[in-house]
Amino acid sequence: MLSVALRTLRTRWVTFLGSFVALSLGVALLAVMGLALASSMDAPDRGPERFAAAPVVVRGQDTLRVPTPIGDRTHELAQPRAVPPGTVTELERLGRVVPDRSFAVRAEGGPGDLVGHPWSTAAFAPYEIDAGRAPRDAGEVVVTGGWAEPGERVRTDRGVVEVVGTVPDRGFEDAVFYTDAEAARLSPVSLQLAVDADASAVRDAVRGASGVRVLTGDDRRFADADPDRDSEALTAMNAMFGTAGGVTAFVSVFVVASTFAFAVAQRRREFGLLRTAGATPGQIRRMVLAEALGVGVLASAAGCVLGSWGAPRLAAWVVDGELAPAWFTIGDYTWPYHMAFWTGLLVALCGVIAASWRAGRTAPTQALREASVDTRAMTWGRWLFGAGLLVTALVTLGIALAGAPGDLLHRKTYVSRPMLLITAVALLAPVVVRPLSRLLAWLPAQLPGAAGMLVRENAAAGVRRTAAVAAPVLVTVALAGSLLGATATLNEAKATETREQTAAAFVVTGAGDTGFDARTVDRLRSVPGAVVSPTSSSAVYVLEEGVALIRSDARAVADPEALAATTRLPLAEGRATDLDDSSIIVNEEWERHSVGQSVQVWLGDGTRRTLRIAAVMTTGTGGNGVYVTPANAPRAPVDRVDVALADGADAGAVAAGLREAVGAAGGQVSSRDEWVAAAYPETNSTTRAGFFLVLGIALLYTGISLVNTMVMATSDRVRDLAVLRLAGATRWQVLRLVGAESLMVVAVGAFLGLVVAGLNLAGMWGALGLLSVDTTIELPWAELGGVVASCAVLAVIASVAPAGLALRRRAVELAGMRE
Numbered sequence: 001m002l003s004v005a006l007r008t009l010r011t012r013w014v015t016f017l018g019s020f021v022a023l024s025l026g027v028a029l030l031a032v033m034g035l036a037l038a039s040s041m042d043a044p045d046r047g048p049e050r051f052a053a054a055p056v057v058v059r060g061q062d063t064l065r066v067p068t069p070i071g072d073r074t075h076e077l078a079q080p081r082a083v084p085p086g087t088v089t090e091l092e093r094l095g096r097v098v099p100d101r102s103f104a105v106r107a108e109g110g111p112g113d114l115v116g117h118p119w120s121t122a123a124f125a126p127y128e129i130d131a132g133r134a135p136r137d138a139g140e141v142v143v144t145g146g147w148a149e150p151g152e153r154v155r156t157d158r159g160v161v162e163v164v165g166t167v168p169d170r171g172f173e174d175a176v177f178y179t180d181a182e183a184a185r186l187s188p189v190s191l192q193l194a195v196d197a198d199a200s201a202v203r204d205a206v207r208g209a210s211g212v213r214v215l216t217g218d219d220r221r222f223a224d225a226d227p228d229r230d231s232e233a234l235t236a237m238n239a240m241f242g243t244a245g246g247v248t249a250f251v252s253v254f255v256v257a258s259t260f261a262f263a264v265a266q267r268r269r270e271f272g273l274l275r276t277a278g279a280t281p282g283q284i285r286r287m288v289l290a291e292a293l294g295v296g297v298l299a300s301a302a303g304c305v306l307g308s309w310g311a312p313r314l315a316a317w318v319v320d321g322e323l324a325p326a327w328f329t330i331g332d333y334t335w336p337y338h339m340a341f342w343t344g345l346l347v348a349l350c351g352v353i354a355a356s357w358r359a360g361r362t363a364p365t366q367a368l369r370e371a372s373v374d375t376r377a378m379t380w381g382r383w384l385f386g387a388g389l390l391v392t393a394l395v396t397l398g399i400a401l402a403g404a405p406g407d408l409l410h411r412k413t414y415v416s417r418p419m420l421l422i423t424a425v426a427l428l429a430p431v432v433v434r435p436l437s438r439l440l441a442w443l444p445a446q447l448p449g450a451a452g453m454l455v456r457e458n459a460a461a462g463v464r465r466t467a468a469v470a471a472p473v474l475v476t477v478a479l480a481g482s483l484l485g486a487t488a489t490l491n492e493a494k495a496t497e498t499r500e501q502t503a504a505a506f507v508v509t510g511a512g513d514t515g516f517d518a519r520t521v522d523r524l525r526s527v528p529g530a531v532v533s534p535t536s537s538s539a540v541y542v543l544e545e546g547v548a549l550i551r552s553d554a555r556a557v558a559d560p561e562a563l564a565a566t567t568r569l570p571l572a573e574g575r576a577t578d579l580d581d582s583s584i585i586v587n588e589e590w591e592r593h594s595v596g597q598s599v600q601v602w603l604g605d606g607t608r609r610t611l612r613i614a615a616v617m618t619t620g621t622g623g624n625g626v627y628v629t630p631a632n633a634p635r636a637p638v639d640r641v642d643v644a645l646a647d648g649a650d651a652g653a654v655a656a657g658l659r660e661a662v663g664a665a666g667g668q669v670s671s672r673d674e675w676v677a678a679a680y681p682e683t684n685s686t687t688r689a690g691f692f693l694v695l696g697i698a699l700l701y702t703g704i705s706l707v708n709t710m711v712m713a714t715s716d717r718v719r720d721l722a723v724l725r726l727a728g729a730t731r732w733q734v735l736r737l738v739g740a741e742s743l744m745v746v747a748v749g750a751f752l753g754l755v756v757a758g759l760n761l762a763g764m765w766g767a768l769g770l771l772s773v774d775t776t777i778e779l780p781w782a783e784l785g786g787v788v789a790s791c792a793v794l795a796v797i798a799s800v801a802p803a804g805l806a807l808r809r810r811a812v813e814l815a816g817m818r819e
Contacts, residue, residue, distance in 0.1 A: 019256075019348075020299045022705050026252030027303025027344035028310060029697060033245035034336025035311040040237040044327050046230055048220035049172045051194060054124040056202045057100075057223040058083055058091060059192040061211025064541055064606045066549050073549035078539035078604035079635050080191050083212055088193065090205040095197035098124075099190035101183045102225065106157040110147055111174040115225070116158070118183035124194050125170060127177075132165030135179045142177040145169040158186055173225065189635065192223050211606070233325045240323065240693065243415055247694045248701075249343070250419045251475055254426065255705045256347045258471045264288055264352055288352050296348030300341045307340060386427030393420040397763045405767035406589070406619060409490060414764060418482035421756045422475055429467040429474070429752060437466060440747050466745050469709050472702035473749025473791045474756070479698050480787050481757025481779060486764055488778035493768050494621050496775045497570075498679050504533070504566040504642035505651060507675040508658055509668050515637030520662060524641055527657035529649025533562035533642040538604040538633035540584070540626055544591040552586075553625040554604070556633030563627070566642035570624065570772060574615025583614035585627035605634050618772040699787060703794050710742065710798035731804075738803045742795040750788045 051057050062080035066073050083091075091097050098120045105114040119135055119142065132150035135141055141154075142165040148154055152163045156176075167177075178186065195202055199216045206212045213222075221227050271284055279287075311330045318324040397417075400408050407413055508524065510516055515536070516524075525532045536556040543549055557563045560579040569576050572588060574595040579585055584599065586592075592599050593616045600610050609632060617624045630636070645654060658669045670678065729737075761777045768775055 017708075019295050019708075020302075021708050023256050023296060023299035023344055023348055024303040024306060025701055025704055026256045026347070027300045027340045028306035029248045029252055029701060030245075030343055031304050031307025031336050031340035032311045032314055033241060033248050034339050035307065035330050035333060036314055037238065037241040037245055038333040038336055039315070039329065039331040040234055040241055040324075042234075044230075045218070046221055047218055049125070049170070049224045050121070051124045051215075051220045051223050053126045054194040054196075054220060054223075055216075056195045056197060056199050057192055057215040057220050058087075058195055058202060058206060059213045059215060059223055060084075061606060062191070062213075063211065064549070064602055065211075066541075066543055066602070068543065068547045068549075070547050073543070073547070075541055075549050075551050077606050078537075078551075079633075081211065081605055082189055082191055083193055083206075084209050087206050087209045087212060091193065091195050091197070091202065094201050094205060095195060097196075098194040099180075099184070100192045100194060100223070101187040101190050103183075103187040105176050107148075107176070108155045110143075110154065110156075110176075111145070114174050114176055116176045116178055116183060116186065118180040119177040120180050121194065122167065122175075122177050127167040127170070127175075129165050130168055132163070135164055135177060135182075138179060138182040138185075140164045140179070142167060144173070144175045147174075230325065233328075237318075237324055237328070239411075240318075243411075244694045244697065247415070247419075247479065248697055250422075251479075251698050251701055253343075253347050254423065254475060255472055255702060256344070257350065258426070258468055258709075285357065289349065292348050292352040293345075296345040299348070300344035303344055304337045304341055307337070382427050382430075386424055389420055389424035390428065393417070393424060393759075396420075401763070401766055401770060405770040406622060408764055408767040409621060414486040414760065415483065417763070418478055418756060418760050421759055422478045425478075425752050425756055426467075426471050426474055429470065430463045432752075433463045433466045433470070433748060436748055436751065437744060440751070441744055466748060469706065469742075469745045469795070470749030470752065472706040472709065473746050473788070473795075474753045476695075476699050476702045476787050476791065477750050477753025477784060478756035478760075480695050480783055481754060482760040483695065484780040484783055485757055485761045485778060488780060489761055489764055489768075489775065490621065492778050493773045493775040494623060495676070495679075497620050497623070497773060499676050501568050501570065502642075502672055502676060503568050503644065504675075505645045505672055506530075506643040506655060506658055507670050507672070508641040508643060508662055509670070510637075510639045515639040516641070516662070516667065517637075520667070521638055521641070523661035524643070524658060527643075527654060527661055529646045529654045530658065531562055531565050531644040531646055533566040533644075534558050534638045535563075535640050535642070536630065536633050536636035536638050537640075538628070538636040540604065540628065540632070541602040542590065542599060552590075553623075554633060555625065555627050556630045556636050557627055558630055558638075560629075562642075562644075566644045569615070569627075570618045570620060572616050572618050572772075574613070576615055576627070578614040579627060579629060580614070581629050581631040582612055584611040584632070585615045585617065586613055587617040587624045587626065588619045589622070603628075603632055603634060604636060607634065620771055620773050621768070695783075695787075699790065703790065706791060706794050707798040710795055711802050735800050735804055738799050739796045742799040743792055746788065746792045746795050749791070750784075754784075 048054075060081045060083045062077050064075045064077055088097065099118070100121050101116075101118055103116045105116045107114055122142070127144070129142070132142070139159070139161050141161045141163055143163055144167050146166070146169075148163045148166070150163055150165055154161055154163060161176075161178075167175075184190075199214065203214050206214055215223055226232075274284060274287075275281075315324070315328055315330045319326060319328055397408075400413075408417075516534070521532075521534050524530070524534070535558070538554045538556050539551050540554050541549055541551050557579060560577045563569075563579075564576045567576075569585070574585070576585065584601065586599070590599070593613065595613055595616060597613050598610055599613060600608070602608050611628075611632070643654070643658060645651060655669060655671070662669065757779065758777075761779070765775070765777050
């Protein structure tokens with residue numbers, strides 16, 4: 001049978017070419033994603049930047065460390081502590097101590113990420129003057145880069161300053177250096193010190209100071225701004241490539257298995273002839289498996305070569321798109337090639353195993369069969385797996401809704417759940433293809449002429465062909481609708497929460513990270529007709545189940561009565577006005593969430609407190625956080641002021657008064673509608689790019705697979721088309737019929753894909769309802785329209801082109817040609 005298999009590869013080259021292309025592209029995608037994921041596991045070693053020339057850096061407590069039965073749990077503090085004054089005194093006895101300060105600066109014509117420092121710290125990078133001189137007075141600064149020249153006066157949110165010198169740009173920050181005294185006035189708190197002394201002596205001096213760290217060598221990089229940016233970039237890339245790789249693997253396996261199974265199903269008459277000639281069922285099966293093995297080995301090898309070409313180009317694309325840091329490149333790894341090769345070969349063999357058993361059972365009488373009507377497209381195995389997956393998807397959805405509806409809002413959940421439903425619907429598709437085709441083609445079939453009727457009957461008769469061609473469309477539409485629809489639905493839910501909770505007429509926000517000082521808050525309070533509620537951003541930490549240290553974003557409220565007037569908290573229990581210095585407002589996600597219970601927390605600076613629960617909010621989309629008073633948010637500056645209108649107050653007059661009050665501080669006054677619009681959540685750029693990467697790959701791959709399957713299906717129907725010609729149809733009528741059938745199949749796949757997307761989004765909508773968020777399902781109609789249109793264009797071209805080439809021969813020759 002091996003010789004028969006080799007001859008079959010030559011005679012049915014179109015069918016095997018389609019399988020080869022589908023498998024090689026699938027393996028290439030697996031190799032590319034595997035290489036990208038492997039390369040995102042490790043970051044290059046990064047040395048210190050701002051303090052590369054500093055002997056020792058002493059940093060105050062910036063990490064909360066809580067012991068648990070399974071080891072210490074840590075979290076970065078929202079309000080790091082300064083080095084204790086007593087420790088600073090000890091350090092000054094050892095040598096020169098330079099306090100470091102960092103604060104945001106906004107300057108007209110300057111970079112958007114300017115940061116201010118005291119001039120004394122410039123020597124530790126080191127920075128050296130290349131033009132002008134060092135600052136001597138409060139109104140003088142030195143800047144990095146070439147955006148300002150010595151002698152130029154620049155307007156900033158800290159006042160007008162004169163540039164008296166410049167230093168070269170070192171690539172890691174855009175800095176503005178003030179005199180030490182002016183920097184101390186602008187940023188009173190210093191979180192770290194540069195110490196010119198022996199490291200061992202410094203360690204002895206800070207011993208006993210809780211949480212204080214002594215940084216030397218490469219550890220001095222932890223004194224730089226955002227020292228964890230490489231690890232954060234790795235986490236983001238791992239999430240992006242992991243999501244893309246998982247979806248790519250699913251799409252590849254799905255399409256390859258479907259293509260190979262369809263290729264075997266096309267050859268029923270051929271297997272019947274072999275059975276008539278004396279071939280046993282085992283020989284038929286071995287022949288099919290040998291063909292799959294031959295195609296699988298060649299296609300998997302070609303896919304690995306193609307993957308090695310595509311991986312560096314993917315890396316360059318994500319770096320150019322700022323989705324990955326500049327240092328990201330594809331490393332020299334071999335395991336992704338092994339994984340891709342053996343996965344491709346395994347999928348090819350698995351894709352034909354079930355079909356080969358069916359082929360082995362082909363009766364000799366099938367050789368005499370002239371009709372192409374699929375009489376039994378659903379096998380017991382297909383029924384079993386399809387129904388099992390569908391029941392599993394529905395049962396797990398019900399369990400999640402009943403037990404933990406918030407889990408359905410997590411990205412890992414709404415990315416993975418569609419795959420289960422897609423597979424289930426694809427396996428059960430032959431059940432609905434015939435009635436669905438008749439339904440969609442009902443109106444065209446009523447039109448004059450036989451074209452509509454033929455489209456309906458051909459699609460309904462060729463159930464396997466219709467299901468196989470519709471499968472790539474189903475995958476793409478379902479993924480696009482589920483992923484983009486999930487993020488859009490979540491964003492709309494969060495925006496709905498913001499609208500419902502904002503009762504203030506105006507919201508005043510700070511210009512920088514220092515927030516509003518007490519004088520500015522007092523000026524806002526004195527505006528006639530304004531009910532002012534100043535709040536601060538902080539955090540609290542709680543140990544749940546004895547082992548999990550959880551951070552919750554907190555708003556520090558100075559006046560609970562004013563909070564009740566400006567914010568409609570989604571309270572499930574208790575009252576906001578009961579909040580005081582010994583209590584906290586939590587949400588239902590907390591392990592302890594009953595009014596009157598006591599809960600042990602750590603504040604934003606690491607202080608341990610026991611607070612009474614004054615009120616409990618609903619969970620919502622997970623962003624409700626907690627509320628405390630300023631006494632439980634130490635050193636958190638006021639960064640937002642909600643303003644309601646007193647009875648009879650004029651909104652215009654209040655707005656003018658608020659703008660005048662914050663003018664010197666550089667704050668922004670927004671109306672309620674402006675604030676809600678500005679606060680509308682947007683999907684993280686990396687997440688959004690990852691989704692579009694996934695969908696782009698899925699669309700590209702399924703588009704090529706759609707073309708392959710269409711070419712395979714059309715080449716198998718040459719005799720049918722010739723019979724239409726002999727019955728009197730013109731060449732253009734036949735081609736229009738083929739194009740219309742392609743559109744019908746795309747419509748079937750798109751409808752099934754919309755059903756899958758709708759079921760997924762309905763589950764998310766139900767979860768939001770259980771979490772007390774009243775929102776709507778958001779389907780990305782524009783993107784779905786683009787996907788369906790692209791599939792329709794590809795399907796028409798891929799079916800009409802080979803049919804047109806075949807119909808150039810005489811109809812009598814085509815009708816009598818062998819298969």
